Amino acid sequence: MQQIVIFLIITFSLNHVCFGKDQLELKDLGIKAEELHKDEGMQEKLDTRSLKLQRHQYWGVATLGLMAATFLTAEEAHEAGEEAGTGGSELHQYLGIATAAAYWTTFYYQYTAPQIATTGTEEGWNTKLHKNLAWVHAPLMALTTIAGLMAWQAHKDGKKPKGLAANKEGLGQATMATFGMAGVLMVFEF
Amino acid sequence: MKTIFIFALIISSLAQAQDYDLAKIKVSYQVKHSFKTVDGICEVAKCKAVCSEKVCEFLAAIRIKDFKSGNTSRDTHMWKVTKAELFPWVIGRMKGKIADNSELNLEFAGKKRSVKIYQVKFKQDQGKMILDFNFDIKLSEFEIERPRLLTMPVEDRITLTVHSEWKR
Numbered sequence: 001m002q003q004i005v006i007f008l009i010i011t012f013s014l015n016h017v018c019f020g021k022d023q024l025e026l027k028d029l030g031i032k033a034e035e036l037h038k039d040e041g042m043q044e045k046l047d048t049r050s051l052k053l054q055r056h057q058y059w060g061v062a063t064l065g066l067m068a069a070t071f072l073t074a075e076e077a078h079e080a081g082e083e084a085g086t087g088g089s090e091l092h093q094y095l096g097i098a099t100a101a102a103y104w105t106t107f108y109y110q111y112t113a114p115q116i117a118t119t120g121t122e123e124g125w126n127t128k129l130h131k132n133l134a135w136v137h138a139p140l141m142a143l144t145t146i147a148g149l150m151a152w153q154a155h156k157d158g159k160k161p162k163g164l165a166a167n168k169e170g171l172g173q174a175t176m177a178t179f180g181m182a183g184v185l186m187v188f189e190f
Numbered sequence: 191m192k193t194i195f196i197f198a199l200i201i202s203s204l205a206q207a208q209d210y211d212l213a214k215i216k217v218s219y220q221v222k223h224s225f226k227t228v229d230g231i232c233e234v235a236k237c238k239a240v241c242s243e244k245v246c247e248f249l250a251a252i253r254i255k256d257f258k259s260g261n262t263s264r265d266t267h268m269w270k271v272t273k274a275e276l277f278p279w280v281i282g283r284m285k286g287k288i289a290d291n292s293e294l295n296l297e298f299a300g301k302k303r304s305v306k307i308y309q310v311k312f313k314q315d316q317g318k319m320i321l322d323f324n325f326d327i328k329l330s331e332f333e334i335e336r337p338r339l340l341t342m343p344v345e346d347r348i349t350l351t352v353h354s355e356w357k358r
Contacts, residue, residue: 024249029236043275050270124261
């Protein structure tokens with residue numbers, strides 16, 4: 001009888017040691033039930049945020065392209081504006097309007113993307129700079145739009161643009177430079 | 191006499207199976223894109239190991255949100271694509287002899303897949319154990335949407351590196 005008991009104990013022990021009959025389970029790691037909780041609402045929020053930031057990205061690229069096109073047609077617009085009684089080049093004018101619309105659409109998608117709380121990580125320096133540059137290019141964009149409208153009105157009235165309107169080229173270039181820099185910061189890792 | 195023998199036998203048998211607790215871990219992933227390479231690191235995990243002389247069983251659980259890439263925007267997008275709010279943990283399980291080509295069973299983003307580990311360094315000494323290895327996963331195998339930058343997706347294959355130190 002005792003021999004049978006010994007045999008059984010040896011068999012059980014070897015089975016336990018060699019074949020690991022009792023497989024490790026999540027509860028062995030001390031993971032609580034609430035830590036396995038699924039939060040569908042939060043996942044939806046993440047999905048919305050990603051979607052909006054992706055649109056922010058695409059509209060940003062479109063804005064930069066439109067800015068460049070507006071810049072390239074500026075010379076032609078300037079020459080046309082010299083002719084009294086015209087508002088300058090229509091193409092440049094439409095491109096300017098489209099740029100402003102695309103710019104504020106880009107802004108809209110970033111502004112309305114849900115914020116997600118994160119812990120333990122700081123934002124990368126390039127993301128911080130990308131965001132801070134908005135404080136520079138947003139006012140510049142607003143001023144460029146106003147200056148463009150003022151210049152268009154001045155040309156239409158047969159007058160030479162003055163003040164802010166006379167500086168629209170410089171404002172536009174500064175807007176494009178800072179906006180472009182904000183984009184480059186997000187695309188490349190420095 | 192026989193009772194003592196039985197007792198000694200049980201003790202010696204159980205002594206062969208040793209429980210190890212995690213002392214230190216570093217898991218890093220590397221994602222490649224045409225414009226940049228991004229590394230994410232996690233140094234927090236819940237792990238357990240049971241080892242006999244030659245055979246070990248490992249169970250590890252890492253919270254997806256504990257991976258940090260140094261950019262919160264990128265991390266929150268990673269949570270989105272990996273469905274971190276629905277499947278908050280990556281669970282890895284290994285059993286058997288730990289060597290190159292050993293199988294690691296992963297549960298990630300709601301999918302279960304097996305991957306082969308490589309560059310394994312496994313050392314057991316005086317109640318301590320060190321286990322280092324690498325493995326690759328394909329995002330498509332876990333049905334994870336590849337993050338895109340300027341419409342270009344990141345590479346499908348991601349390399350993960352694990353360094354772990356254990357104590358009995």
